[in-house]
């Protein structure tokens with residue numbers, strides 16, 4: 001089956017032709033990995049394609065889509081350990097676990113990602129400062145290599161493969177199933193608090209004061225300058241301790257109806273959105289008892305919202321800058337963005353904590369992370385990305401592969417020096433367009 005139209009990631013850039021191979025049964029392994037890996041241009045496992053750029057693409061290769069492998073294999077109500085096939089989505093896991101009084105230990109800003117994709121990008125959530133990355137909560141998984149080996153991986157069994165595969169971008173083999181340690185809850189509600197702030201220093205002070213709160217994240221206005229520079233809303237919350245309803249939040253019903261024309265997102269519309277968002281919260285501080293769905297997944301409310309950016313798509317730019325340069329780096333980058341006149345209306349600022357990740361190539365590191373969405377306007381957004389990437393490196397930071405489609409080989413190899421060590425674990429028949437780009441000689 002040939003994937004037509006071309007396979008595209010969430011950001012819709014780049015788009016490449018690929019042969020789409022649906023995976024259904026574990027009994028098909030390892031034959032399917034060696035078969036497709038051995039074909040023209042090799043193979044790559046993919047989940048929901050919710051990565052923004054090319055870590056989930058393989059130009060003219062074989063994309064093994066795992067979402068058909070989404071069965072629960074085991075559940076221990078005493079320990080909260082779920083065993084599931086790697087194509088199960090976090091949405092499906094929530095549907096099973098919330099009624100049983102358990103929640104995801106770490107969740108990204110969308111629930112439409114798979115267990116395998118979450119491990120391979122070693123994703124982070126709003127609780128990174130207390131819980132670390134997703135991989136910290138995966139005690140064991142199985143990895144199938146194209147040479148036919150099945151490896152059970154944990155901190156004690158094949159620990160080097162365990163470390164290489166968490167954050168290993170799908171390049172060490174295919175994860176067929178994994179265990180995930182869920183977190184007990186007594187209600188689906190979150191005790192929420194939103195606080196307006198002005199400037200990076202106020203954000204840092206709020207971060208320091210909220211170390212004990214489980215979830216923290218900030219929306220930041222990156223289009224304003226002058227007295228409104230770096231204004232934002234600091235959002236924090238804990239699972240409520242008051243017993244309440246344990247039902248999954250309702251599924252989103254809206255779907256973005258059309259391919260929006262490119263002019264819809266311009267600096268004026270984004271500046272207007274930012275002003276409305278900032279003032280939506282009328283008071284300096286608001287509190288609410290909120291369902292987990294709007295708290296964790298506000299963007300999931302509108303399915304296919306990436307269409308809002310039109311067919312040319314969008315790209316995120318996400319950095320992590322270590323504490324040493326985090327403040328000055330963040331101010332400099334926000335200034336550069338505001339100066340560029342290019343609008344990002346989804347700008348998220350957060351502090352990463354110091355819980356170490358088990359992954360060799362994981363992105364999070366202690367410091368500040370900023371994620372910005374930009375519509376793709378070749379000739380305009382790419383030069384800005386290049387400047388921001390360069391600045392990030394100068395401040396000792398790195399970019400997030402899950403959001404990237406622009407990093408150069410030199411930038412990647414400088415900021416992920418462990419990549420050399422990782423080569424020992426890379427499956428020779430698996431690759432991605434990201435990997436081919438960032439390991440190419442320049």
Ligand SMILES: Cc1cc2nc3c(=O)[nH]c(=O)nc-3n(C[C@H](O)[C@H](O)[C@H](O)COP(=O)(O)OP(=O)(O)OC[C@H]3O[C@@H](n4cnc5c(N)ncnc54)[C@H](O)[C@@H]3O)c2cc1C
Nearest residue numbers: 047048049050051108109114116117120123124169170175
């Ligand atoms: C709205 C939105 C919000 C987001 N918020 C966050 C956030 O807060 N934090 C964060 O960290 N990320 C965030 N992301 C990024 C997203 O969480 C990651 O890109 C995630 O890995 C996507 O999972 P997926 O199942 O779609 O995997 P894909 O995008 O399909 O693939 C991701 C990687 O996983 C590999 N892979 C997939 N399945 C397997 C398998 N079975 N075995 C081996 N390798 C496999 C692929 O080869 C690829 O390298 C967000 C994305 C969106 C769209």
